[in-house]
Amino acid sequence: MNSNIAAVNTLLIAAAAMVNDDSVALYSGPFKVGIDLGTADIQTVVLDANNQPLACYLEWADVVRDGVVVDYHGACRIVREQIRRAEARLGINIQQACTSFPPGTDPRISINVIESSGIEVSNVIDEPSSVAALLGLQHAAVVDIGGGTTGTAIIEKGKVVKSVDDPTGGHHITLVLAGYHALPYEEAELLKRRDNSGEVLSVIQPVIAKMADLVRGHIAEHRPPAIYLTGGSCSLHGFATAFTAEFSDIDVIIPSQALYLTPLAIAAFAIAENARQASVG
Template identity: 65%
Template sequence: MHTPIETVNKLSAAIAAMLNDTGFAPYHGAVKVGVDLGTADIQTLVLDRHNRPLACYLRWAEVVRDGIVVDYQGAREIVSEQLQCAAQRLDVNIERVATAFPPGTDPRISVNVVEAAGVEVSTVIDEPSSVAQLLSLQHAAVVDIGGGTTGTAIVEQGRVVASADDPTGGHHITLALAGHYGLPYDKAEWLKRMDDSGDVLAVVRPVIAKMADLVRRHIAAHAPPVIYLTGGCCALHGFAEVFAAELADTEVVVPERPLHLTPLAIAACADAPDVRLQAV
């Protein structure tokens, strides 16, 4: 299903409006469920068969670091709780879900956590490829900037032809803020998430520019005309503009709520029969 960025913005707004809502809203029909196990957060999203959001749960949690689950029990408990909340809200049984992994990492890391929560993983796909599939991209790049990594996938003729993962992400932006202002890490993380003035950008611009330079090297041989950014730290005021300045010959597109794009894409591919344990 082709999903233009305008539709993604509307769906993401609906997700934000129902985020962590446990109110009873029974649904009768097939559902698609995605679990996004990130470095900074875990999100579980339930869609109907037309990719319309029904329930979404987010917990900020540092259970993954450098592609490795450092708090397996904590991750399992969060996923289990989110699945239970979704099932109770919608009055449905959730038995099969989709999940994803950063390019270049072992997909079993995410799969093991989700399966330990008591459900079957029917679909697993690398994170940027899920976004490329949702948007039905033909010639583009998807850059998924997570808490600890930046994943880049290059799409040509509708297929992912190359992918890479770099050990830099929102965590490094937080460290730059902590060092500059002399703040504890959690205070710097709060400042990053809450900034809407642009003051943070002056401090972290070099970190963002380094991310953009890494991406520029990955895409150089492919010359995609457009890059789609996803990941929570892309919402930082001025982030997309720094990327665009570093990649002057490439259009840079960021959705209005980039935090929810990858979970949306993962859930949307939950019923795709050809991506089970697909690695790039």
């Protein structure tokens, strides 16, 4: 099993360390920008030509559901603000970016938001293909535990040959927690994000088992030697152990900072743009 997971983990750790960091770090040179419109968050990542992170912004937002933008103006506002902050941090002028779309959805949905935010879309790619390209996968499965769905993509000879979305993800984990603890949804969401004790795992383990069962059915005929997980829900305390336990004959690889893998992969796929030095202050 060959992949670039070790190198990518290093990039992910660097990206995580600068999330929402507005401190000035002037940059001059080619750069690439990726914008990920997720169900639970919107992320903008800026990389240099060697995919080293320069800026990373994340805002939790309920503006996209199942690949459909339900708060168009809210999504545009967040993208514009993240671009503004990245420009101010690096002293650059961002004119174009790469974006993505969940397999089976219309890529114009993401493209329209980016363009309405004043940014040219240089190129667009489906989410699992971007992850497969960044990791250099040839034969594997990419499983994206998103906010609204669990997406399973089969990679063969470096190409996505099958992609399926199931309606279970981080949103459903939150609903289970809300019901179990009799909490409002927003409080259950905060409990999920902040848990580092394993308390959440004991409640949501059946949900994880259901996700794994769905994935198992999708990959059965293709027999990939490894599953690569992405998505913020993978970072839940104990998630990796519980999901891996459901697969005795397949390697399950979870990156160091799964929340940032897809945005990083989208940015890495972007067409490089030359930096334009701007005054900061």
